[in-house]
Amino acid sequence: MTAEAFDKLAVLGIGLLGSSIAHAVKAYGGAETVALWDVSEDVRTRAARVLNCEVTDTAEAAVAGADCIILCTPVGVLGEVTQQVAGTLKPGVILTDVGSVKATAARDMAAHCPDGVHLIPGHPIAGTEQSGPESGFASLFQGAWNILTPLKESDEAYSEATQRLMGFWKQLGARVETMDPVRHDRVLAITSHLPHLIAYNIVSTAYDMESVEQGEVVKFSAGGFRDFTRIAASDPVMWRDVFLNNKDAVLETLGRFSEDLAALQRAIRWGDGDTLMKEFTRARGIREAIIDAGLDTAEADFGRRHIDPSSEK
């Protein structure tokens, strides 16, 4: 055991999150060495160019000898990647992930996780709209929340492993919280998944307007639309997997959203200014709470942490 939380960290999936973890460990510590692997040879080649870490040809080589493995792939392949490296995982090592959905992630990884391996799913709420191994940067996790969803059946060794993993993330600058995975998925459905779905949808609607030209949409996008395009630039594979894997919570949240929107639509149609005023005014309350909590800083606004990818490519 060294002064760092881990001797060797393995990162599987070298997108924004994977490459940011590599940069962050070099900058702030947390592991003596880092080995990375990605399913795409192109991504591995690019990663080897920009990251000052070992990039291996196989997942097994990255995992060999590691005491912590972080899966940074789209959530749809977490089970598959776990199965791929299961034979290389030694009892006592920590297996975690950065997926934006936690209930199915925990289930899929657990299905292939050997006995004695400490499976501790996690989700750093940090990202930008960029993807790929070139998009990572060391300070991505500074001040960001990281939600760990430890399994219920825990013994002393598991608790100790959870503490180590928490220490690792704190070393990278994150604030760490534990939560039940189903609760995580409900909270993120409203704070992240629905906002992304809405952003994708409004950009899609703009594409199909016959009465407005594309050039006009682009030119006059400063009126609010542009912020949605930034969110909608996030990695499509990652987000497809999020929606397929958090179906129930997203559909429930989306149902409420559509009901509320129908009420606003009706108020507009019937010229009901009082209803519009009431809804628009109370929206300010949550904004003030976010500012009061110090969660909307200039740094955070600067396109840095306002969306939530844990993307592979």
Place this chain on the structure above:
Amino acid sequence: MTAEAFDKLAVLGIGLLGSSIAHAVKAYGGAETVALWDVSEDVRTRAARVLNCEVTDTAEAAVAGADCIILCTPVGVLGEVTQQVAGTLKPGVILTDVGSVKATAARDMAAHCPDGVHLIPGHPIAGTEQSGPESGFASLFQGAWNILTPLKESDEAYSEATQRLMGFWKQLGARVETMDPVRHDRVLAITSHLPHLIAYNIVSTAYDMESVEQGEVVKFSAGGFRDFTRIAASDPVMWRDVFLNNKDAVLETLGRFSEDLAALQRAIRWGDGDTLMKEFTRARGIREAIIDAGLDTAEADFGRRHIDPSSEK
């Protein structure tokens, strides 16, 4: 006639836009003097404290002797304010506004505008989520588009007046374009009005979730939700008036949005990943066009110009 576009500029309504115009004229020129008035005595008192300009007790006093009057009130009272100062408006002066809706704005102002006054409606696509006389700043219009919607019946004097007004806005750093008011309202319905309605609505939906606590929404808002709260912090009075005055275009756009959203909802329910991928991927195209057009700069991202108020309070 001086070297500036106008001898005396009158600004009625001292919110974000009105106070920013005052700051901008002091910084970049455009008028020899500026007089401001607001219907609220409280706003007038605060404006007199923070702005280095004359703040008058009556609208008539601000307008007296002015060769350009800019109405910076919510669009719902543009007609009323025009009526109030109609008797003070001399032939040859320019009457314009900054309202986010142009067809009803032009109609309401025209109904009370004396003969010989050059009515040239306008809409600078610039703003922040802040409101009130303290929120203005000189560089708000730098690089922002300003859409003027000149009337169809134009003579030489009117054309000359339009050129002067364009020169004024360029002096403040804006890029100026002319457009038909109905077309303006259609374009802005998708690039600004719908995004704001959606942002208000999602914050409203979050308020009413029984299964998720307010504190959790605030704490984990970095996943995308926070950007929506910023847009939804915009002035409720201004936005109520926008929706009441651009009903047809907003309802048409909203209908398309809801149809598209229903298709995404169905894809999520039936696990149709291909449809999700297709929609999410094409959303990147518009984003790239915006970046290519140089319309998403760090400066613009910094909470400065991404929403679109022309607010009174």
